[in-house]
Amino acid sequence: MTSVYDFSAKAIDGTERSLEAFRGHALLIVNTASKCGFTGQYKGLEDLHRQFADQPFEVLGFPCNQFGRQEPGMADEIATFCSTNFDVSFPLFDKVEVNGPNRHPLYAWLTEQKKGFLGSKAIKWNFTKFLTDREGRVVARYAPQTEPSAIAADIEKLI
Template sequence: MAAATTIYDFKPTTQAGQPLDMNELRGKVVLIVNVASKCGFTPQYDGLEALHEKYADQGLTILGFPCNQFGGQEPGSDEEIQNFCRTNYGIKFQMMKKVDVNGAAADPLWEHIKAEKPGLMGMKRIKWNYEKFLISRDGKVVDRWASVTKPESLAPAIERELAKKPANL
């Protein structure tokens, strides 16, 4: 595969085991988050779902990627994670198959977004659960936030991206 230039070059797997052709998200604003069910930041599911409820009909898609690389805080199977999210947080946004976000087995989409928007001091590594990446309507990473950033504080950035028209669809 040639070097990826946008998120549309990837096909991550949904929790149902089906590939998600990211081309289907062309023209949408996307928020990508690595999540975990047994983390101190797990209550951020409420904020993520609130963003989904508020902005989905305006063109926002949220993708939650469970990851067990940080303190073993996502030990369950994809089915257990899905049940936890629906039962405890009423999650309706798209949950993906559990992935690694760092290391040799890191999901290719995560490798791409980390390279496109490194963190502090150019660090590409994901530091902990609930790091967030905002993707523009043309598939480029426009911002990245650390775990401590609450989802509701992303609303102004999301609204700015939703107000923009897609550049090159």
């Protein structure tokens, strides 16, 4: 796999969705959770989505239950939570694993492209963020503590 566009994942509605549909767009890919101390970042992610709505940019949310079981719900519950509490309109996908032997191939590739602290490939917690350029290459990895608003300038450089 040579770019993010080579992957697909199950959307929150259960349909398989190719990331090829986002070709030419910069992407902010985030592993999310509904019961995490960082869950409030959904608002900031939605703000970025709306701020750049007329630009070649998308936020993609990938719920994950691997950290403290902070995403226990089923897909429909996750979608309802995000819509009701944060008015999320950016694309959400079904739950994935981001670490371990069953991690989603997208996350295996992302973590190979941009390693974390001390060269670690592992995702340390919910709301780890990866930014790809419009050619589908990973250009940055952000820690869970990084607020989405702090990424806006990096997004502007790519679009």
